[in-house]
Amino acid sequence: MSEKRQFKTEVQKLLDLVIHSLYSNKEIFLRELISNASDAIDRARFEALKDEGVLENDAEWKIKITADKDAKTLTITDNGIGMSAxxxxxxIGTIASSGTKRFLEQLQSNKENLPPELIGQFGVxxxxxxxxxDEVTVITRRAGDAASASKWQSKGDGFYTIEPCTREKRGTDVILHLxxxxxxFLDEWKIRKTVTHFSDFVEHPICMDIRREEPKRDKDGKVIEGEEPTVTITEETLNSRKAIWQRxxxxxxxxxxxxxxxxxxxxxxxxxxxxxxKVEGQTEFSALLYLPKKPLFEMFMPDQRERGVQLYVxxxxxxxxxxxxxxxxLRFLRGVVDSSDLPLNVSRELLQEARTLKMIQKNLVKKVLDTLADMKEKNAENYAEFWKSFGMIVKEGIHTDFENAERIQDLMLFDSSKTDEGKKTTLAEYVTRMPESQKEIYYITAENRKAAMNAPQLxxxxxxxxxVLFFTDPIDEWVAQDVTSYKxxxxxxxxxxxxxxxxxDEKKEHEENRKEATKENEGLLAAIKELLGEKVKEVRLSKRLxxxxxxLVSDEWGMGINMEKIMKAMNQDVPPARRIFEVNGDHPLIATMRKLHAKDAKHPKLADYTAMLYDEALLTAQLPLEDPLAFAKRVSALMVAxxxxxxE
Structure with missing residues (x-):
């Protein structure tokens, strides 16, 4: 006799959560039911090791999907362990474990930290x-209990019924009244697609009766009009069952x-x-990962960009x-990680899941970085190809993965002033080439190799x-802030x-000359500073030209010229920078200006020459001129003169 009962409060809350908000992809329901069926078969196989009576002369494990378009029902059947009343x-009716309460409490208090999609995938x-x-019916019989079976039914409205019934064999039927x-989800193509996407590598066969109609033909192969077609029904296995990563x-x-x-x-x-x-020990998982040769198309598609390594349990x-x-x-990685430890039910503590995932991630990152280091040492050509495609992405780890930052530093490749075009160097190789007198690692940020090579600061x-290393990727500006030293x-x-x-020794040798040069150019430098005004912070003799x-150079802790260009390209509000204007006291043009200033400190040509010098500095820094027309007129006047x- 049927008895109407009410769901426990926690279960009803969970049910409401599932129906209304937990899953964004409704196809997941079939994955969950197939997963449950697979678990039931695994339990039966395990119990059969101790008691062969569990088999009931049926050791052909199978999950079957049946679609009835007339009744609008989808049935998932397994011959697993089944359930008693x-x-x-x-x-189903209750979940006594406090894990469910904890699950709901954490979900409600940490919505931003517990993504619903991920939580749902671990197991309601x-x-x-x-x-x-609209209604779900479960018919189930426990293995070894031939006397009785149970029928559970609910519309998800807070109530359910349980009553005795009959079922010929062990196992469970979950009947969905769609x-x-x-x-x-009653269409063959939709069922095939869903099974292939979510459950293709389930160990047990997922079967379905496939109906085909073949028109009758005459001996010449022509369709005979008016004749009923020949109907064949064949049971097909929908999943490949070929988990290559487990082999x-x-x-x-x-x-x-x-x-x-x-x-x-x-x-x-x-x-x-x-x-x-394969990893065994504190956590167990198998992994099959791939490094692509080139960035995949989906990496440039906003809605696909987050897709990467597939997680299986x-x-x-x-x-x-x-x-x-x-x-x-490491988002460029593709492949599969299959865990034996992650749970598929909410009765486990979510903190346990988080710890397991962190352990898997730690192992995965170590293996990938080890592989890249090995490739760099043993197959430089392949590594150069990899770095060209993904190096800029890997560098992000310098800022986001403090634990592995030093290992990532060893993987980085750069152009430099001593490498041929197309060849790159590592920080370690750079250090081995440093002269004994060189105490620091020098670099310059620039848009490209050519701009770096032509920089006057070099x-x-x-x-x-x-x-000098050439930092030419946009992200190198941020890398330079995080990598302040190496070895x-x-x-x-x-x-x-x-x-x-x-x-x-050279400082002592050059000290007098520098004092003399500073004194000799003092008046000219002051005049240039007065003419440039607020455009520059300081005017000084250069030791780098x-x-x-x-x-133009920046303050020690100021924003670099290349960083300013990047920020402006990103439409960021960047305050105007006042940079240091350095001049080469030994350059003939500066010598001419020095003589002109000594002759007449207010000579009008000094203003023209200063303006042209400043524009020259802007051009070599690949910054826009403040007044291109005025610059063109000055150049024309100079050419005429x-x-x-x-x-003459």
Whole structure:
């Protein structure tokens, strides 16, 4: 006899949560029900090891999906362990574990920290059926109990009924009476697609009766009009059951790895590198990861950008959007991580899940960084290709992954003043080439290699034989703020602050000359500062110029020129920068201006020359001129004067 009962308060809250907000993808209901069916079979297999009577002469484990379009029902059947009436009440009608209360409390108090999509994927299981069903019926019989079965039924309205029934064999039928808006889940194509996407690698076969109609034909193969078609019904297995990541590496061919990569990445190329390993110990998981050769198209699509490594739990697909699994700076990775430890039910504490994910992530990051380090040492050509495609992304880890920042530093590649075009160097290689007199690692940020090579600030370093690294990726501006030293060597920008490249002996040797030069140019520098006014913070003699007449540099802790350009390109409100204007006292143009100033401190040409010098410094810094027309007129006037002098 049927008895109407009411859900426990916690279960009703959970049910409301599932139906209305927890899942964003309703297809997940089928994954959850298949996962439950798979677990039930696993339990039956385990109990059969101790008691063969559990098998009931049926050892062909199987999950079956049946779609009835007339009745508008979708049934998921398994021949697993089944449930007794008491177990139905305990597992569906109530959830006695305090874990559910804790789950709901944490969800309500930490909505921003516990993404609903991820929480749902770890396991409200059976209740997900109510996302698509107006009513759910469960018919189940416990293995080894042939005398009775139970029928559970609910419309998800806060009440359910349980009554005795009959079922020929052990196992469970979950019957979903689909709502009108969800009848697409009765279509063969939709069921195939959902099973392939979420449950393709479930160990047990997921079967379905496939109905086909073939028109009758005559001996010539023409369709006979008016004849009823021949109907065939064939049971087909919908899932591949081929979990390549669970197989031993020595059984897998390179072409098998490549085929699976193309399947999960939709890339037409083969991967650059394959990483396949299994971890046992504090946590257990298998992983098959790939390094693509080039950035995948989806990385440039906002709605696809977060997709990456797929997370499975015991071969059941969970998600491909799990920030807790793969840090953002490794988002180019594709592949699978399959955990044996992560739970699929809410009775486990979420903190336990978080710890497990963190342990998996730590192992994963270590393995990937080890692989990259090994590739850098043993296959420089492949590593250069990888770095060209993904180096800028990896550098993000310098700022976001403090624990592995030093390892990432060792992976970084840069152009430099001593590398040929197309060749790069590491920080470690740079340090080994440093002369004994060089105490710091020098770098310059620029838009590209050519701009760095032509920077006037480089001149004194070249003359001294000091190598300068070229930071040419936009992110290098932020990297420079985080990487302040390497192997006890301080990193210094050659375009910031003051520089002094002389050794102690050279300082003594040049001290008198510098005092004399400072005194000799004192008046001219003051005049230039007066003419430029607030455009510059200071005017001084340069220790970094040997060929150019002038350059602009930033304060030691001020915003660099390249950073300012990047920020403006990002439409950021950047306050006007007042930079230091350095002039080369040994340059013929400065010598001419010095003589002109000595002759007449208010000579009008001084203003023209100063303006042209400042514009020259802006151009070499690849900054926009303040008045291009005035600059053009000055150049024209200079050319006329020069031409006149030549022709007289």
């Amino acid at each position: 008491e177990e139905v009440e305990a597992n 299981g059976f209740y997900a059926a109510f996302m698509v069903a 709502g009108a808006e969800h009848e697409e 031993p590496k020595n059984e897998i061919k390179p072409e098998d790895y490549a085929e699976f990569y193309k399947h999960i990445s939709h890339d037409f190329q083969e991967p650059l590198e394959t990483i396949h390993w 015991r071969r059941v697909f969970i998600t491909d959007k799990c920030e807790e699994l793969v840090p953002s700076y 001149e004194a370093f070249n003359s001294k034989g000091f190598e 006890d060597k301080k990193l210094r920008s050659i375009a910031k602050g003051d520089v002094d490249l002389d050794s102690e 040997t060929e150019s007449a002038c350059c 020069e031409g006149t002098a030549l022709t």
